[in-house]
Amino acid sequence: MFKKFTSEDVSGQNQVKASVQRKIRQSIADEYPGLELVLDDLLPKKSPLIVAKCQNHLNLVVVNNVPLFFNIRYGPYMPTLRLLHQYPTIMKKFQVDRGAIKFVLAGANIMCPGLTSKGGLLDEDVDAERPVAIMAEGKQHALAIGFTKMSAKDIKAINKGIGVDNMHYLNDGLWKMERLD
CATH class of the missing domain: 3.10.400.20 (Sulfate adenylyltransferase)
Structure with a gap:
């Protein structure tokens, strides 16, 4: 999926509204209960959350220019390997x-x-x-x-x-x- 992925594959970046940001935070919290304690550090409420849209219905969740999660279409959010490490x-x-x-x-x-x-x-x-x-x-x-x-x-x-x-x-x-x- 990310074999030849580059920044040129990103077709658009949007800062999401607070309601969408809450929805993303909630779905990540539901999927990964182990992140509950550090979720405020990873996805700060005051910091802008950017969703980068890529080819093949791929979305990247980006905070402070660092990709943290990705999903395909409306599937579950998955952490990047750097975050998993x-x-x-x-x-x-x-x-x-x-x-x-x-x-x-x-x-x-x-x-x-x-x-x-x-x-x-x-x-x-x-x-x-x-x-x-x-x-x-x-x-x-x-x-x-x-x-x-x-x-x-x-x-x-x-x-x-x-x-x-x-x-x-x-x-x-x-x-x-x-x-x-």
């Missing part, structure tokens, strides 16, 4: 085995066998169509953020095909864009 406990986690790491870092979707093999781990209570952090076997920080195509129970039971869509990974265009000017 600051607050690693806010998302449910899936872990891929060592063999899958290079493919995930190249932008490939996460296949079920990479999650269910010896080095993989699944958070059992994750439903389908939920954002998850993709961890790597033997590594401390997340290497990607994904969107589940099926529930963790189905991934374990079926063990075939794509389990998680890779939305944002280390060294993609959004990772390289530390600031949006």
Whole structure:
């Protein structure tokens, strides 16, 4: 999704009204209860919140020129990897085995066998169509953020095909864009 993403892909930036800002804050607070204590620091009420519209119905939530969250169409907001590295406990986690790491870092979707093999781990209570952090076997920080195509129970039971869509990974265009000017 962000493989060749650059600032030229941003078609427009709008400072949102206070009512829209409250709605965005509330949906982020509902999705990530672990951010409750730091949400005022991340999305200050007095600071302008900018939504950058990009190609393919992608929206970036930007505060002080720093992209913090993104979503597609009207889907759930997902944190950027930089934000996830600051607050690693806010998302449910899936872990891929060592063999899958290079493919995930190249932008490939996460296949079920990479999650269910010896080095993989699944958070059992994750439903389908939920954002998850993709961890790597033997590594401390997340290497990607994904969107589940099926529930963790189905991934374990079926063990075939794509389990998680890779939305944002280390060294993609959004990772390289530390600031949006």
